[in-house]
Amino acid sequence: CGVTSSTSSPPASRARSLALVGAAVRKDVVRTDRGHPYFGGPEEGHPHLAALQALLTTFALGHPRLSYCQGMSDVAAPLLAVLDDEAQAFLCFCSLMRRLAPRFRPGGRGLSRAFAHLRRLLRRADPQFWGFLAARGAHDLLFCYRWLLLELKREFAFEDALRVLEITWSSLPPAPPPPPGGVPLLGAPLGARGGAPKSPSTSTR
Template identity: 55%
Template sequence: MDVSVFPPYPPPPQKCEKNVPSETRKFSVDPQITNLEVLYSLLAKAFDLKTDFGISYKVIEANGQESYLVVLSDWDLEAAFLRAHNQSIASKSEPCLNLRVDIKPFSEASEWDGNGTATTTSIPRELVSLQQSIGAGQKYVQNKLPGLIMNQMEKTFSMVQRAFNLVEDPLLTQPIRPPLADAEFRKLQDSVGQILAPEQLRKVIYLGGIDPSLRRVVWKHILNVYPDGMTGRERMEYMKKKSAEYYRLRDVWRSTMQRGNIVGELAYVTSMVRKDVLRTDRLHPFYAGSDDNQNIAALFNVLTTYALNHPAVSYCQGMSDIASPLLVTMGDEAQAYICFCAIMERLSCNFMLDGIAMTLKFSHLSEALQYYDPDFFAYLKHHQADDLLFCYRWLLLEMKREFA
């Protein structure tokens, strides 16, 4: 979805000089992974803001007059995205959310009218504490991304597709060899079930994939679930032990919720996870139907248990996309949790507020693009898209949505 941002009102002091043109920004975001924290960070970077600010979005009233509604929470932002989406359907145009940034010196008092719409002179006092809580998030995005994409996002995306030859060619999409099947997998093990050549196993999978019926077994190997050198019997005992451990961890927070003591980190995590699982892969038969689908509940349990027992990582939007296919494939809540913990050993750095891992990935992608297609990189730079922000979801989720 495109986001158009009107100039800060009133402008920050350094931008009040005469003859300084008003600034606007237009960029694209993914509503599925853009929460209020991320949006604040993007806007702070876009306008180089060093003070508190509020966000409001433009709506057209029934009488045709324009007004602005304040965005104070993720729920408000979701409502704004939904309104923009519905308006685009009615007008048969691309969805675009028009935002306004309202700036105010920290020392001044807040003045907002009582009906929840933004005035033209202030920022709500509640945003002061909100801004303090998202300061780390602002630093994350500002360090991670050297700039924002300004214009022609859809054209840029199409250019990326052409540059990377994403139009499927039947000859190119054919696997080099047949998928790994049970008979071949057994040949890669010794008499007690130890994997003889782990690297060979990965090479076979890389070239041909895995037979769907075998994925539940083999994925645990390529996700490094098992310690090295385990026999088949030892792996069974290991999974049994880890499954029991999972249920103990899950029962701790579930018991707390049943007592009605939902506060602090538990309240935050369960709220975030619940919103995400209700919109993750809902078109897949495994998660389709009503919101009380037991598979959705299982995904909620997996993510909540992980977040509460890994406080340094906790929960971030996008994790549900990683856990979802694990649960579909394993068909078992505990085993999905074990696999999720294993994959997060490698991917948790993607979700850290310091942004170091994502910065490195963007750097590698930029260097690769400059080397393999300098003309296309020059095109992106000409359109102020050389920061590759449109690739953020690809890198964060390792193309999960693109190949789902």
Template identity: 40%
Template structure:
């Protein structure tokens, strides 16, 4: 692709708001029901982002009934600063833009509109039938003349926005070829893709191709289908899934590159070396392939290691950046301690060097991964080659307890912070009578 999608703010609103059908996607009027989360949304519908993220962390996720709306804020489709009146306008505009984008690649590659079917896959053949019926029903819905005029105006805006976008057709066709292999294998055991829901596989395909077409610097890589499927299942909307998935990929697309994966594996190795040097040394012996067996865990947020509903909870917990929030609190507390120490009398033998700063590159997913490794330490130490290692880690799929894993991961993070600063803080805080001034007590309050 020679041109890229114009980077306009998703917060831009259109001049109209209606309930409508655009192309094959029926988009209902978005809900304005307030989030049932205390202290998160104000009277006009604006969301306090930091409180939302902390609520997700402290409560171990949100309920399934709240998840769809929460994810629209958490992953950036809805700006947290938007009001309940503004969001229908925004959703209207995003729906039309998505349809224009999808239609553009379909016009350029008409032979790729339909999935290349494997005749032996009866379920997939039926999925195409359900999908075609859904499209025909959507196109038959009547629209009032006023609504058509408003939609025509929005569509004209979208066409102008994407007019100069061009595709590298050869690269896009290659991406579609891989997508057509991956989509039929995506979560076929979930209720969302069974029966008439099997047509959702074709919805997923459209989202992935549209994303690849308008994000050539990322295109498509294996694993994106599983990640995008998670958004589609929760939001049950082609349009909303595309924009939420796109926002997520703005931050994490590097994880699907060789350099990004290598960097994440390096960080996981460095963290385990801090937590358990012996296990680290065993996993980097000549007969092992270091930490590459953690690839799928880290890339897909442990999607298959936990029961499905727990995997969704973990994904939103990992995405709320609570570790980064805690790290910021820790650093602020340490800064306050350093300021206070300058004005206090400390015995010369208690003067200690500044501790090494907490490595904020150690994201919470790395602590989750390290926790799984540490909890299976003895089994890992018995592995003598990479084949045994991969066999063992594969056997963990669907067997892990999320609440236990979260608790242990938080403990490992707590201990990591304590080792990083304990001596320094102990030397400067041992004369303090108010324990609340000690950063360790502040940190512990986040885990209560």
């Protein structure tokens, strides 16, 4: 992050912002999913690279407080490849970013919250593995950074990633309200003294 843009500045300043944002976006666009046929081929005059560039630049200029951050191209590329329509992909990307934007904001508060949720879930779901990580100083889970930022998009081949993202994105609202106390975890941790974990009194589904 760090590329700022403004739509209320003088024309010269807006032109400078456009140039800075465009350069930052271009740097990532030409490296995003280039092994996939949809984005493969020569860079010059490539219609799909141009569409991805326009989509991300438009988003950055329309959302100056967030602008463009590295990794957004990985989120937008699958939408464009599947929909094959820049306008529809842009609308879907804007809706998706309502939920993902906190993870890209400077300061890392959104990602810190995601890490906290993951640590809490792991302690409850697999205390033995959690103990293994803690004993080796890996309980900060920083190796999961890219997983959480890009929702596992880079951890699979493109077509497999599409399936993962389809399940994830279709199962969650675009901007769910944050729970007041974080992620509610019902029942005792697995392996806790007293036998099997208690059944939750209410369904979480």
